[in-house]
Amino acid sequence: MVKSDNKKIYPDKGKQMISLVICGEAGRGIQTVEMLLTRIFKLGGLNVFATKEYMSRVRGGSNSTQIIISSKKVLAPLSRIDILVPLDKLALPHLKKRIGKNTIILGEKEKILPEGEILDVPFTKIAEEIGNPIFANIVAVGLIAAIFRINQQIPLEYTRKHFLAKGEKIVQGNMIAIKKGYELASDLRKIESIAQLSIPIPDPQQHIKEEIILNGAEAVSLGAISGGCHFISAYPMSPSTGVLTFLSQHAEEFNIIAEQAEDEISAINMALGAWYTGARGMVTTSGGGFALMQEGVSLAGMLEMPVVIHLAQRPGPATGLPTRTEQGDLELALYSGHGEFPRIIYTPGGIQDLFYLTQRAFNLADEYQIPVIILTDEYLMDSYYNTAEFNLSKIKIEKYISKTKKDYRRYQLAKNGISERGIPGWGEGLVLVDSDEHDEQGRITEDLELRTKMVDKRLKKFKEIKKGEISPELIGNQEYDTLIVGWGSTYHIIKEALESLKEDKVSFLHFKQVYPLPSKTEDYLKKAKKVIMVENNATSQFSKLLKLYTGIEVAHEVLKYNGLPFFVDELIAQLEKII
Amino acid sequence: MVKSDNKKIYPDKGKQMISLVICGEAGRGIQTVEMLLTRIFKLGGLNVFATKEYMSRVRGGSNSTQIIISSKKVLAPLSRIDILVPLDKLALPHLKKRIGKNTIILGEKEKILPEGEILDVPFTKIAEEIGNPIFANIVAVGLIAAIFRINQQIPLEYTRKHFLAKGEKIVQGNMIAIKKGYELASDLRKIESIAQLSIPIPDPQQHIKEEIILNGAEAVSLGAISGGCHFISAYPMSPSTGVLTFLSQHAEEFNIIAEQAEDEISAINMALGAWYTGARGMVTTSGGGFALMQEGVSLAGMLEMPVVIHLAQRPGPATGLPTRTEQGDLELALYSGHGEFPRIIYTPGGIQDLFYLTQRAFNLADEYQIPVIILTDEYLMDSYYNTAEFNLSKIKIEKYISKTKKDYRRYQLAKNGISERGIPGWGEGLVLVDSDEHDEQGRITEDLELRTKMVDKRLKKFKEIKKGEISPELIGNQEYDTLIVGWGSTYHIIKEALESLKEDKVSFLHFKQVYPLPSKTEDYLKKAKKVIMVENNATSQFSKLLKLYTGIEVAHEVLKYNGLPFFVDELIAQLEKII
């Protein structure tokens, strides 16, 4: 754990940023505070990044949200806490290891029984004066906004909008609470540590205001809509449920059928049924649910039926830690399903990737008639930040369905392995798909020569898939001695760390597509004298994949598997030791 | 395909053997003929090996059984056919490619409309003379036994025993049929090609007679009983059902609970429940069923619950070819279940391995508290031959259960990762197991430091497992340039091929344990200038495993994935090209 007195290690001077953490029990307003603050900062022209860590329970326990406010974009969590707002007694013990001597603790002494120094702010008392203790958190919101010199109009307007549905009385109380917060701030700013906190608002601020702010689940969902998704079937499972929820809420608007299945087996089979008709279907699940879908994944392979699978990882095995993060299901995804057939696995690194790769997944699944897996994790799903608006002119829904002729054969032995895909009811032909080994028509066969041909047909598609591969992204110098490698959700974290390391000969290679492993991989790795793998799992699964396809051995593995993402400052410290 | 005119390539002169094939539709007596002939040859003092290839249907189609009769043991299938007994019209077209100019076809011209030369034997007419056309196949049995100069008493006695339950009339008819067969033989033996067919009965013949004869499913089942199996739950699925059937039939005798589950998910969860009580449980399934068990496998990993999984492979993906063979689920087994946890995978090479490794699987699962997978295939399950009687003095049921004390903690952080395993109702403690991440007691936890410790605890067991590993078996010269590598069911086939190749500098390395990959593997591979992999799949999955753990690249892959095992003669031809 890196405490806030270790400020030296991160960030470098060029970056001005504050790590603000709010901690309290589940179901007691922490989410509202986070919601309001992030939007207010953004409207105020600052970059915000928010991520949370929470327990698998509906009420009680200790959850915390970290909000990073910065002038240049910082899109990764920090161990260090600059300002901590504890909402109850459990908060300080919960975060003990991350509280340093420079951490400013803002809270109600009475409520939190602090172990260290705290700036006692009587939020509840003030709220009661306004008329209701529920306004306490809003006073805190006002106070924090004020500390960062956000124009008071911004929180006032946003709070009004936010509480509008709750009636005028609540709105008024909240407005007063915000104002009280601003009043408190003018006093607090006399304290030196607080006075130093300001972050210059970057210019042109207009830019940040026009950006969108959303979490990973929303980005996947919007990507799906943009990919022409007609159908989602899923069984709720953290951290994958957000996508089902989002698509359900916009189902009517976008002509989507969103169905909660009785189990994950049903979900994947429904999605395959949907694709069979020409609809574009997806499922969203996590490790345990995906484990149950294995036979269905194999079915997709045999039927050559497209399907898009969103797999949001959490720590396993079994139920594991349902609300935490891990990158432990890579191998399961790589080798999922019995028998042999091609697939694609994308591992988006952030909000932009999540959107564009999910969109692309639908096109590629359709084109190659294969399962495409979008491998994310809890950290990605639950984190959000302001980012450029998605550019719809860059995307296209590519259609690959053919009208059938009378003599249509679903599995005609095409040269590249990809036969025309017809759908029932469009054209004069019949569309037969079969989980048994089948002939070109799609009927069951025991012709063993044909079996070999059909296996070859399915496997040939690997070659085609290669053509559309997404190369890894090299960050840093083109000439390097040491190469840090990562995939998926660690993208921004490693990037931040790299920037801060300021090592000329160290670069970072990030994979957004892990399978098929992109062709340039070996070249990149060969150039390095030393390869360092950074992964959120215990057995370094991606190192194994690299070894398998490039023969290259990773020199160091930096692994974390306690259920949390890497913290930038923590990662920097670890990397410094081995570089 | 290798026809019988290619006799030169196999076997070498030292071996005297005949390949006899019977072919006909399902459900029409082919199984009886096979059953009788194999036992009669064995009782007559000859080695027999039998394997079949059959369609996924109950009646009709074309199935064939190959019986190899030899003086020295030959335990592998041949493409070449020396004697063919076609039972219907479809038989000759079905086997067309394997019929050569030296193939003797014995059959009823009228029934089979032969394409080539056949020795017309009016089995049905003779049977009708005896009183019933159903005796036709038995006439053939008598004829074939006679050709190989088996003492007539042997088939007479065995046939009597076999049909005893059907009543005296049937028994008498069958006895006459055998005799008629012997009469026919004395005529036929005047034909030169027939006269040449004899195989000298090896000495001491006593030895073969005392051997046991059984198929793979029986060997696994007997191994399970010997391993102390108390419980089997399974959902029927070819080719794994034989084990469920065998254990069901002997359940009462051996205090076994054999339950047909409603699905595979239930089966694996039941087996885990059984182990929890201290019973030893297993499941038996094939690829699709195993795919459904993935979440359960992961549960075993998390609970540290022992379990034995018999996975009999068939060609996939999806339903594939239900009654054919393949080695296509190795990777699924290797990476099954979400999250990270240890396991063992055995890949027996023949009847002896199947017995001893299954027996051992129960002990090791119990000792290390992990899932142990026995990876077999249809070819292994359905083939049988005479082999040495299992030596029960070599095996032991090792018990690893502790009586609990009041302060018992199921997941006490033991140094080697293995905590004492208590069971409910024995001792004063309580036994808590939890699919969530848990504390030492077994209760759900969100203590993230403990999480890391528990992951380490589970993974530490890898080290322990290594201690009991089964090294690969080297066949041939200790000094080699070329190393052929195989695993599982190809054992005897490659061994036969190797012996016939007579290449001094070529050896064969067979893996009975593929995971964890045995430590000596790299040394063996390094010694070779060239490594040749022989596998029954399309993507050479074992080559990938070798590459991953040794970095060594296989030079040639000899792959077959049409649903049939390799034929020795075919394999020899392929190997000759690349050695």
Add this chain to the structure above:
Amino acid sequence: MENLFDLEEKNIDLAWCPGCGNFGILQALKRAFTELEIKSESLVVVSGIGQAAKTPQYFKTNMFNGLHGRALPVATAIKACNPELTVIAEGGDGDMYGEGGNHFLHAIRRNPNLTNIVHNNMVYGLTKGQASPTSQLGFKTPVQVNGVFLEPFNPLAVAIALNASFVARAFIGDLEQTIEIFKEAIKHKGYALVDIFQPCVSFNKLNTHSWFKEKTFYLKGHDPSDRLAAFEQSIQTEKLPLGIFYKHPGKKTFEEGIKAYEVDKTPIINRMLDREKLRKLIKAKR
């Protein structure tokens, strides 16, 4: 009437045993479709794995021959994505009530407008004779060596308990009546279950053609809108009634419950993404 569902390929080798009840069911289905003037091109038969599930291999239809036990979710999604198709989910008793039991429950709850045909031979045919969920008490098999002692699964009673919209039982020994029941089921709007007794000549020597013949009779004077009476009929064991047990015609179908179909009936597969709406939704994330 000409049968439009025969395959053009002659001499197709049906993988069933001579005398198997499946031949009759195949014939009954082809006739029912023909008489209802359904077109092959707009018919989709979804099946699982088993002898029963091979049926759509043998006539002219679109076919989704999926996994053992999983026909119903596939069929439900097909109907939802393209309600213009006629959709059948077909399989054996093991397929639908064993491996697929959970989907059976929840498909009934969803009430998609499709027909669920279950060949009930009270045995696992394709895997060579183990007990199925509907196997009768005492039925001996190579696995159930001492005879089945589990309560036989009663699909009709369960369907009625779940308030299924159409519940019927047929016996293929009576081809004409079976055709009529099939036609009623296909015409019915909503989920329709037809559990059909089908003798397995190879593995079920207990529930033979003549056993079924003796045991069964047609419901007479029964009011299929009376759920209690239907339940009472369904739990009979001395004699087994045939015919339509229960019907609940007004019930909302799954497709009707889908918002996207409330106003516009165009199958969703034929609708385009509204980019303007999408742009707005994205902008709303500011």
Add this chain to the structure above:
Amino acid sequence: MENLFDLEEKNIDLAWCPGCGNFGILQALKRAFTELEIKSESLVVVSGIGQAAKTPQYFKTNMFNGLHGRALPVATAIKACNPELTVIAEGGDGDMYGEGGNHFLHAIRRNPNLTNIVHNNMVYGLTKGQASPTSQLGFKTPVQVNGVFLEPFNPLAVAIALNASFVARAFIGDLEQTIEIFKEAIKHKGYALVDIFQPCVSFNKLNTHSWFKEKTFYLKGHDPSDRLAAFEQSIQTEKLPLGIFYKHPGKKTFEEGIKAYEVDKTPIINRMLDREKLRKLIKAKR
């Protein structure tokens, strides 16, 4: 009476929301076990995943907290391997009737001597408020945005359709009666279902404590051996009866059907392999 099932660790942090019906169920269970003089050491509670499934974490018992939906097969095997244990399979409505629906059907068919306790809050609690199979028509959630339109799953009716050996419903609003029902269920030989209404204060604002209170009443003068009457009661929707609906005490249990227990009642885990028999069996393969 002293409660022997309280944990020694004090201040254990129960992960339930204040006011949740699960607290009452926990208390009722501990009291029922105490009153029946069951010993912690010989009690095994098997649960799945969900808020309900956490219950065995909070009292003194052997626990198998397995996978979501899979408590019943685990519990069945435990009871079969060691019939001397008292076995409970516990979970939520999603756990038992959704993910675990197939096991629910087939566990009833097997009739193991165990008690199946289902906390029915008509919602998915742990995953934050989606519809469960028992959610009522019109119930709105973040996923079922226009309200549930699937037929609610009726566990009692299905259990009765399957001829379950004991079928009851309780409401945790009435602690004392719930304890009585639990005790009857645990004492009953064979599979016993107790579906128990449990208000979820966080996610179910429709089926609240007072909703259940108003909707429910205790069965009076009902003959639990009358299957038809039980079914009739189970399909009521205006008012929801509580109590024991159906009982079938003579039914053979799963354990009784196991041949190994026919003569010798020793749990199979305590029996040794008979090497002599094994040797003979192997020799018979000559």
